[in-house]
Amino acid sequence: MLNTALLEQEFGYMKGHVYVNSSLVGMPPERVKAACRVFMDDYVATFNDSIKSDLLAKRVRAKENIANLINAAPQEIIFAKNTTEGNSIIAMGYSELKPGTNVIIADSEFPNALNPWINAHQRRGFDLKVYRTTNGQIPAQDIINMMDSQTKVVAISAVQSGWGYFADLKAIGMECRRRGIVLAVDAFQALGRMQIDVQDCCIDYLACGAFKALMGTWGAAFIYCHPQLIEKIAPCTAGYQGAKSHVLAPYVTEEFDKIDFWDDVRKLEAGSQCTYSIESMSLGIELLLELGMDEVERHLLELERYLRGKLENLPLDVVTPADPARMSGMIVLRFPPELTGLAKEIVEREHIHLTLRDGYIRMTFAVFNTKEDMDVLYRALEELCQAIPAKT
Numbered sequence: 001m002l003n004t005a006l007l008e009q010e011f012g013y014m015k016g017h018v019y020v021n022s023s024l025v026g027m028p029p030e031r032v033k034a035a036c037r038v039f040m041d042d043y044v045a046t047f048n049d050s051i052k053s054d055l056l057a058k059r060v061r062a063k064e065n066i067a068n069l070i071n072a073a074p075q076e077i078i079f080a081k082n083t084t085e086g087n088s089i090i091a092m093g094y095s096e097l098k099p100g101t102n103v104i105i106a107d108s109e110f111p112n113a114l115n116p117w118i119n120a121h122q123r124r125g126f127d128l129k130v131y132r133t134t135n136g137q138i139p140a141q142d143i144i145n146m147m148d149s150q151t152k153v154v155a156i157s158a159v160q161s162g163w164g165y166f167a168d169l170k171a172i173g174m175e176c177r178r179r180g181i182v183l184a185v186d187a188f189q190a191l192g193r194m195q196i197d198v199q200d201c202c203i204d205y206l207a208c209g210a211f212k213a214l215m216g217t218w219g220a221a222f223i224y225c226h227p228q229l230i231e232k233i234a235p236c237t238a239g240y241q242g243a244k245s246h247v248l249a250p251y252v253t254e255e256f257d258k259i260d261f262w263d264d265v266r267k268l269e270a271g272s273q274c275t276y277s278i279e280s281m282s283l284g285i286e287l288l289l290e291l292g293m294d295e296v297e298r299h300l301l302e303l304e305r306y307l308r309g310k311l312e313n314l315p316l317d318v319v320t321p322a323d324p325a326r327m328s329g330m331i332v333l334r335f336p337p338e339l340t341g342l343a344k345e346i347v348e349r350e351h352i353h354l355t356l357r358d359g360y361i362r363m364t365f366a367v368f369n370t371k372e373d374m375d376v377l378y379r380a381l382e383e384l385c386q387a388i389p390a391k392t
């Protein structure tokens, strides 16, 4: 059971709204709201001493929280500014990717999971093997069947952003490990809702942003990198953070041919970072860990099953998979596009927040959602369906 008193304390401010849009942007708990306010107040009040003194401790705590969330070690984690940067670092930097080799991707991916690979393919000359999906479904066996002796990376989102399909990471990861292929996962649509264990799933590289189900805000993401992979990734960006030492005035630099990069994943970190966003992500994760990720996942899947059951009565095309193992606490459905205006009117009137485009609705559940929210959603969809002409 989720701790409802804790949820009330953290999300009481959302009363009167049904927010099922965490796939777009998550809603922060009170502790994250407070941390963002306090960050600036302290910064100004102490003429930035608070940032200097707190920075290290907050980063350490954030890495511990992230490591707990995905079953990694804190020293295998670094921060980035967003998921795109995380995906781009491996696409541009993995040294095994050369002309003649290939990377497996899928056509239903969100652009920020895909464009880093298209860009790297164009610049570095490796091939892309594209899996053509139906309704964003990516069966593990189909991906495994595409692997060949020249495949170096499988790059996949844990959950497809627009389609809700939760990939069988373990099946893909075990086969990748057996063949020496890197499994690179964009986990932005999964973490905070679904449990991912990087060791159990044989994931080599994972990138995830802060502002969706981790309930942080814009400006931070994290990268996990398996220690054995790190020596094969060349940093595309370099500042002092990725190096073992650096030179500051009154001294001047004398070595211009080499940067002494860290041997671990820190070598991929460059430049100053968005401290308050890193802390927000960390606090969001702390709340999830307090609630228990197994409880969170169970709760979201229960909500999904409950609403899916009710939707069976309506003439809507639910495109998210019915296979319980591939559900992700997200329901995507289609309706006649000409009713999009009416759908907008209904959701606005009912204070429902979801993703709505031409004949497309995406509802993504979060810790604070309840069965009552599902009833509100059902009634809204029922009203929409009254405008759908009956099939003869």
Ligand SMILES: Cc1ncc(COP(=O)(O)O)c(C=O)c1O
Pocket: 024, 082, 083, 084, 085, 110, 112, 113, 157, 159, 161, 186, 188, 189, 209, 221
């Ligand atoms: C799978 C996935 N990756 C990445 C992003 C966003 O990338 P970034 O953090 O770079 O904005 C999204 C959605 O916003 C997404 O759904």
